[in-house]
Amino acid sequence: MRFDELPSGWAQRPITDPEVFEGVVDLIVTEPSRESGAIYLLLCHPNGRLLQPVCLPAGRGGSGARLVEEVRQVLTEAAEHGVLDVVVVVARAGDPGVSAGDGRLRAEVAAACRAAGCALRGMAVATPGGVRVLPLHAPSAAA
Template sequence: MRFDELPKDWAQRPLTDPEVFEGVVDLIATDRSRSEGATYLLLCHPNGRLLQPICLPDEPRRVDVGEVLDGVRMLLKEVSRHDVREVVIVIARPGRLTPTPRDRDLRAAFEGACNASGVSLRAVAIAAPTGVAVLPSEGDSAAA
């Protein structure tokens, strides 16, 4: 789904609602972040609705997972102090939508950082120039 196909009530729905998830990610992940690389943390209200998107720029061809994770950990630690308990993470990057080993490594690292900070990781998505896709956890074939 593209952002311009989102239903009018998308902001009232949980971010992980399959009928709006990809469209909301498409709305938030800019063309620039998809061409240069970025990690988005989409902070959620307790009911799962989008509270605030936060963008952490990165260069997927040069920045290792540890560097990305350092920024995510610091941010999760801070937002958890303000009672944010749910987050969706978006990996914006160039290339195809097909998950890469780096995408899988990032997802595993995000899961660890969320667990350590008491924040629930609701979903992970890839935003590439050609579209948006859910990045399931290992052994999970279900969508958001």
């Protein structure tokens, strides 16, 4: 879904509602972020509605570990102010399909959320080619 396809009243719904999630991500994540890379923290009200987006650009010379540490710091501060729900969006260039790197980042971000005392409510990847929702948990290996 593109942002211009969002239904009226979308802002009154949880942003992880499958009928609006991709459109909300498409609305918030900028094209320059999709080209250069960033992590967006979409801070949410307890009912899942969007409270405040926060963009952490990746192009500041820091490593992936440094960016995840910034995520933890921002979420720790948000939690101190009673914001305990977050949706995380990885903005990057390339194919919008889920990559192995996205899976590793998902695990690192989930750990940062737990360390900060926040609940990870959803995760997505936004690229110039589109938006894809990531599963919150890694798929189980077949027995």
